[in-house]
Each structure stands twice: as structure tokens, then as C-alpha cells.
Amino acid sequence: MSLSLEYPHSRKQDTMDNLEKQLICPICLEIFTKPVVILPCQHNLCRKCANDIFQASNPYLASRGSTVTSGGRFRCPSCRHEVVLDRHGVYGLQRNLLVENIIDMYKQESSSSKPEPAVCKAEGPMCEQHTEERINIYCVTCATPTCSLCKVFGAHKDCQVAPLNTIYDSQKTELTDCISMLVGNNDRIQGIISQLEESCRTVEENGRRQKSRICETFDHLYALLEERKREMSLLINAEQDEKLNYIRGLRRRYSDHLEAMAKIVETGIRTMEEPEMAIFLQNAKPLLQQIAEGSNTSHLEKLERGYENMDHFTTSFTKERQALLSIDFIKEDEPMEETTTSTNLPKPVQQNPLLPQTPQFPVSPPTQSLAPAADLPTQVTQHSSLDPKVLQKMEPLLIILMFTCNIYI
Template sequence: MNAMENLEKQLICPICLEIFTKPVVILPCQHNLCRKCANDVFQASNPYLPTRAGSLTSGGRFRCPSCRHEVILDRHGVYGLQRNLLVENIIDMFKQESSSSKPVPQNKEETPMCEVHEEEKINIYCVTHGVPTCSMCKVFGAHKDCEVAPITSIYQTKKTELSDGIAMMVSNNDRMQGIISHLEETCRAIEENSRRQKTQVCEKFDHLYTVLEGKKSEMMQKVTAEQDEKVNYIRGLTRKYGDHLEESCKVVEAGIQTMEEPEVALFLQNMKPLLKKISEASSTAHLDKVERGYENMEHFCVDFRKETKALRSIDFIQEADEDEEDEEEDKEAGAEEAEGAQTGSGSGAVTAASVQPPPPQQQSAPPVQP
């Protein structure tokens, strides 16, 4: 036994730690390896060499796992190493010797005994109660009035029945596994479709935000344009009234100086042109006027109640309605382009004065008194 154990130790592969598997290859350093193990070591040392049918066939190198000696292979790779037929024969002899020296286990079939009649073997089957029993129970015992059958025939029947049940359960398990796989795939599809739809919804809302921002900018520009126009006009009119006031002050100063003139002839001589200047300075007919309410900007009013209601009613639509939605969007875009300089949304909820205030020169209200 000790000799067999020592021999077995010599036949152990240093890679898989099992008895060498044929074919056994001998390395240049005289150490042995299973060809499969040698191929594994070669692949690990040369991961980038081309393969064919899962095996490396081109030249390369690796180190012996026993002595670390470098093994250089030719273009045949591991298949170019020589087989160690002597070791293979020794392995065959060792396996034969090991199998012959082991005792052959004897199959001892223990026949169950009857619980009531302990010396009787169970050899019949009670069909009425569905339990195995012995002959004594059929003759004298609890099963004397029952229908019985040979246990071997019932054995074959029940074995077939059990086999059919197992096959049915295996088939059912396969079906259940298929259902589980389908459900998992459906779950993944739902998650992917949800991500895609969320992205589309975000894009739709971003587009809506862009449209609203553009409309807001357009309306603000219109208000700003009218603001600039009115402010510039009022500032110009202010400068005209300021110039007229300055001329009037000069006439007043000239009148005061004339009133202080002691010479009667000189006073009367300056009176006529001075009175003419006073008459001209007192008249503001040549100055424009600002009509009442000119400063109001209330004609730029907005009413988003309809739009707010529409936004609150935003919801998902059926796929069949997508074409109709596209047509409506095209119509709305055309209506917005046709609006021109008017202020308003596509639904008409935003209103503005369609006619701008007339130019200040054409206004006929009474002039503002200085």
C-alpha cells in the first residue's frame, strides 16, 4: 500500500493536482504535464496569440511550473511536445491495480418486514387501502377483505406513474422558467420604454418652454418699442416747452427793465416791439399737446385664462391622434406668422390696440398752458 501511495504521488500533475490525464506531454526539462494543463499554462502566458478551435497552435513560450525552466514551442504549439508513453502506460497499470485491490461492495437489498407480523416480509399490495402489506395480513389480519395485487406489478405501475409525474413536473418547471424569463424581459422592456417616453415628454415640455419664452420676448419688445417712442416724444416736447419758457423769462426781464425807464420818449419807443414779443411769448399754439391718457399702456393687456386651462388639461394622447396634432401645430404656426406686428397668442387671448396713437403733430386738443 505504501508503494502504491508513493507511485500515486509521482503520477500527480503539478497543475491540476490529479493523476495525469492522457495524453501526457514531456517538457524539455523532463517534467511531465497533462496536455490540457500545458495548453492552459501556455494560453495564460501568451494571451494575445491567435487560436484555432479554442487551442493555441502558433509558437510561443512559457515556464515549467515545477522548475521554472523556459519552454520554447515551435509553430505547432503544445501539440509539438512529445508524449510520454511510458508514464501513460504506468498510469494504466496503476489504475488497474487500484481497481483490483479495492473490495467490491455488495449490494444488500433489505426487504422491509411487516410491522404486525414481524417475521413476515412485505410481499403484496393492498389496492383498497393503497399500502403494501404481507400475506399474513391478507389471510388473518386487517386486509383479509381487501383487494390485493402482486407487489411487483404495483411497483411497475406506481413507478411509471411517478415517472410520468416527475416528467410533468419537469415540463411544468421548464414552462414556469420560461414564463419567469419572459416576465423579466418584459420588466426590462417596460423600464427601457419608460426611460424613452420620459425623454420624449421632457423634449416636448422643453419645446413648449422655448415657444413661451420666444412669445414673451416678442411681446416685451413691442411694449418696449412703444415705451421708447412715447418717452422720446415727451422728452422732445419737454425741451420745446423749456425753450419757450426761457424765451418768456427773457421777455419778462426786458419788460421789467422797460418799466424802470424814466425817459418817457425812450419808454414809448421800446414799448411797441416789447408788447409784440409779449404777445408772441404768451401764445403756445405752435407747441404740441399731450392728450389725456397718453401715458397709459393698458392696451397691452394679456388674458391667459384659456391657455392656463389648456395647460392644466395637458395629458397623453392616443397614437392615432398624433397626425391630427401635427396638423394643428402647423396651422397654429402659420397663424402666428400671419399676426405680424399685432400682439396676441394663437388663440386670441392676448389682446393689444390694433391702431397705435396718432402722431403728436396731428393731435388737436388744447395746448398745455405754460
Template sequence: MDNLEKQLICPICLEMFTKPVVILPCQHNLCRKCANDVFQVGLCYNILFIWLLVIGGRFRCPTCRHEVVLDRHGVYGLQRNLLVENIIDMFKQESSSTKPEQVTKEETPMCEVHQEEKINIYCVTHGVPTCSMCKVFGAHKDCEVAPISSIYQTKKTELSDGIAMMVGTNDRMQGIISQLEDACRVIEENSCRQKTQLCEKFDHLYTMLEDKKREMCQKVTAEQEEKVNYIRGLTRKYGDHLEESCKVVETGIQTMEEQEMAVFLQATKPLLLKIAEASSIAHLEKVERGYENMDHFSVDFKRERQALRSIDFIQGKKEKKKSSNYPIITSFLLLVPCSSPCILFTSL
């Protein structure tokens, strides 16, 4: 029975589930009233616990931290766990038949000065609870006092309002965080898009440079082929003339060996004419000085180099893009009640 009772304890109020019992999507159970208190930030049993449970208006299971998305009906839209309710009824019937009713008394704290006196009044002047003897004879005899019950309700209301205000602040802060995260995502997307466009433009520039380099190299190659073909043509002409000259020399050597004077003289006249013709190279073209020079194809990229170094983004669109990428997050002022200082949250 003790183990069963532990399974029927609500994680919010730490008491046995009270009807109706709602079942969360994660299959854990809560009292409907406790679930509503957590979601609406009503009467809280534990300030820190409720603050952790309600973040940005989201309702999380106190057992497993699973986020519960509620519709417009709120916690009343959650299904009731009839099985748990029936088990609770059976447990209560079994407990009432086996155990006598135990009367629990709330322990009232005692005064530290007057140890036999209960703390039953509240010193408004010093802001502390005290006893009647302290008001009559003690340190608070000249202070303004009030019933502790009325101060209890006032402070509890102030604390509840403060918690609700902090929950609202958390909700707004969560909204700002979401906006900042969206801004980071938009910045990353815009950066990727701009990088892609930038790379495309540089690739286009590279293509233009490659085309221009190919075009200029073709001009140099065309003149090279023209000059080389001309030189090779002259080489063939000079080669042909040299071959004819060698034949004339060979004929002259053979004529020199002729012993018969008449025959020698007959062969000498035409041979001398051929020698004169072979010795003359005036009819052959000559290559002009500096013909092989290709320096007129020199280039100077000084201006282009300066232009490339000056490549940068267009400054006129900088401010426009910055304003479009960053969401505008307005500042808001949070006024905490009960004479607490004002807290100003300002976005960057």
C-alpha cells in the first residue's frame, strides 16, 4: 500500500491526486487544478519549481520535462485518466477501512525571544513577523503591527503577481531570443547567397581574362608563324642558290684539269658567266635588322593591377542590406510591483 501511495502522488502539490486527473501526452499524470495553476501561474506551491516549469508560456511536464502543447481549451482539453481516479478511490476506501483517521496539526513557529509565545502578528515597521509579547513589552512595542493573516494574503498576492510578471518577462525574452536566432539564420542565408553571387562574378572575370589571354597569345602565335615561314622561305632560296654555286665550283674544278687549251678556252667563257651569276646574291632578299624582335607584344598591366586591387563591394547598398537583414527589436520596460526597482531590458 505504501508503494502504491507513492505512485499516486502529484509531482506539483506532492499530495495524492485529486479528481479530475489529467493525463499528459507523455503518459504522466497531474491534478487538473495543479496543471491549471502551473499553466496560469495561479496559487503556486513552489516559486522556483513553477518558474522552471513555465518558460515563455510553454507548459512542460514536471516529471520528464516533455513539452505539452495546449489548444484553446487549455488544461481542460487534456484527457482524464479514469483508471488512476478509480485506483485512487479504491486506495482511499482501503485506507479508511484499515487505518484510523489521523488528525494533523499545523505547527506554528514560536518566538525566539518569548519561546512560549507563537508568532501571530506582523510588524509593519520592520517587515518581520513577531509575537504579541514583543508588541507589548519587547522590541516592537512602538511599531505598527497588523494581523499576520492579512499580511499573509497581501504578500502572497504580491508574490503571485511578481511571479506572473516574471513569467511574462520570460515570454518576451524568449520572443527576443527567437528573433535573434532568426536573425542569425537570415544572416547565414544571405551570406551564402552573396558568396555564391560573388564567386560567380569572379568566375566570370576569370573567364574574361582567360579569353583575353588566349586572344593575345593567338596574335603572338600568328606573327610568329608568319615570320618563321618567311625565314624558312628565305632559307630554301639561299639553299637552292648555294647548291647551284657548288655545282659551278665543281664544274670549274673539272675544267681546271683540262690539258687541251682549245677545249679549256671553249669551256671557260660560259663557266665564267655562271661564276659571276652564282657569286651575285643581290637578287636574294635579306632579313631586316630586328625582324625577329617580338617586343611590340609587350603588355603593361599596371592600370589593370590597380583596378583589381580596388575591387570592393558597392558601398551604397551596405546600409540598406544591413537594415534589411537585422530585425528591429524594440525596448520594453518591466515594472516589478511591491516597490521593487525598475528593470530596463534593451536590445542591441
């Protein structure tokens, strides 16, 4: 008979417990406090909690000293959806009257029903040294939960102890603050990732613009310059690829860090929902250590100012144009001049490295090097039907042309 009466009560209690879980605010981890506001993503928050998280996400607005914050945005703590507020601030969010009515009904039902003693209810974790003793105190010296017998004549008899609820409240408050700080830190990292993505687009646009300028300039030169145009474009591609690889690698590191921090936040939220104080305290310390380590982003590199700029690729063809305009026929009374390419060759310009070497993202140099200028007269002879005397006249000019046609960095 008692079992039949006890079973409906147990089902009713389970229903009330499940309902209570649905009425927990994800910020204060308590039952919603009226007024309850509903976000555009259909999640609910206490208006006070919504205002607190908004001020934490927009400190420059809260610093104005106004109690009613207008405008701005913040992220939903449940789904990370961005909530954009109008001029009324959090007071412009719609109230969820249905949830408020359910809260009233739940409180009325909870106060009217008297809880009965639970049958075979677990009493929490037991002490490892004294298996029949329940963990009921906290050793401050050793920073671990323990039982009363350990304090009287056990391993913690000379240690300082405190009630579980005292340490529970302090560490719960500390963990709540750390989670709030980590959520704000994750938002900042998300902003950095967005900036890195914009930097990738800027580098790609700068690379396309520089290649377009190179191609536009080389369209006015002879077919002999087509190979050099391709090789100059390779230089821009090499720097563009190196910068993109570096920025994308940096973005991956920030994304990995953000994903790891999001997992810690989820673990922290699950820990906050732990009803047993002893189990909570067993899990809180390592979690706090992970949060402290994860909050430090000093090991993540920052993108240098002006790193996306590629305006250092410039060209100068003034001397080459003048040389081309000076080409003329060989006059009959003009003596033939011998040209010695081995003594008149100008020294090639030594190019500076495109970027400082980055160990994390090395970039291989182009597989093909620039064609030696000494071979150009031979190439002209092989691919030209001009008179040999004309070619001999043009040989020093072509040598100067090809060696001065460089990108100055």
C-alpha cells in the first residue's frame, strides 16, 4: 500500500524537478526573477541578468553613469546569438508573461506540497578513509573535502577546516566571475578572428591590384619581356601566399583557442548545475586552474600593424623607355663597335627578403629563378630575324633593359 502511494509522489517530484531545471536562468543559475525577458533567439533571461551581461559586454556605455542603458548589443549566453538592442536597451526586450505565470504556479505548488522523506536517497560522497562517514567539512589547509573523523583523529587533525557551504558559496562565486570573464574574453577573440579574416581579404585584394599594375605595365613592352613579367608576378604571389599562410595559421590558432575555451565554459556551466557541494568542490579547483590558464592569451601572436600592405612593390621603366626610343638603323659611315658583355654587365640588384622568416609558417622560394641577363642576347638571336648588325647594336641596350627591370623592395 505504501509503495502505491509513494510511486505517484515520486513521479510528481520528478516532474517538479524537471520543471525547475527549465526555469533556471543561465546567468544567475537561480529560478527566473521577474520580469523575465525573451531574446530574439527565444531564450529567456532575468531582466537584471540581461542588463548585467549587457553592461559587461559594453563597458563604454555603462561608464556614462546612466542606469538605463540604451542601444548596443550582447550575445545570448545559451546559443551565442548576437542580440541587438534599440534605444530602450534591455527595457525594450519583450517580457515573457507565459514563463512568469509558470514560475508563479511552480512556486505555489512547491509551497503547498510538503516534501516527504526520500526513500533510499543518496547522501553524497563518502570518505575514502572512513567508508561509513559522509564528507561534511572542507579542509582549508589541504584544499579538499573530508569528513569529521579525519579532523578529529585522522589525516586532517592539525589542519584548518570550514563548513562545506561556506567554501561552496565562495568558490561558486569565484567560478561564476571567471566564467563571465571567459565569456567576455571569447568575444574579444572572436573580434580578432574577424579582423584576421578581413586582413586575408585585404591581402588578396592588394595582391590582385599589384599583379594588375604589373600586367598593365608589361603590356607596353616587347614580347621579350613576357617571361620577366611572369617572374615578377611570382614574387608578388610568393609574398601574398606567405602572408595569407601566416594570417590563416594565426586564425587557426585563435580558433583552436576559442574552441577550447568554449568547451571549458560548457564544463563550467555543467559544474555549476551540480547539486552536490562535495562533488562540485572536487571539480571546481581543476576547472578554475584551466580557466586561469586559458584566459592568458599572451602566447598567441598578434598581427603587426601594416602587415597586409603590399605597396612596396614598385616598378620604374624610365630608362628602358628612353633606351627603346634610341634604337635606330646602323649608319654606313658608323664604325662597328665591339661589345663585351662580360665587362659591361651591371650588377643585379640584391633584393631584400620579402618578409622576416616566420618559423611557424615557412614559405618556399619560387622554383624558377630569374633568367640570367647574359643569356638574353642569345635568346634574341635565336628568336629574331633581324639583321645581325642590328642585333649587335641592340645587345647592350637589351642587357641594360633586362637588369634594370626589377622590383625594388
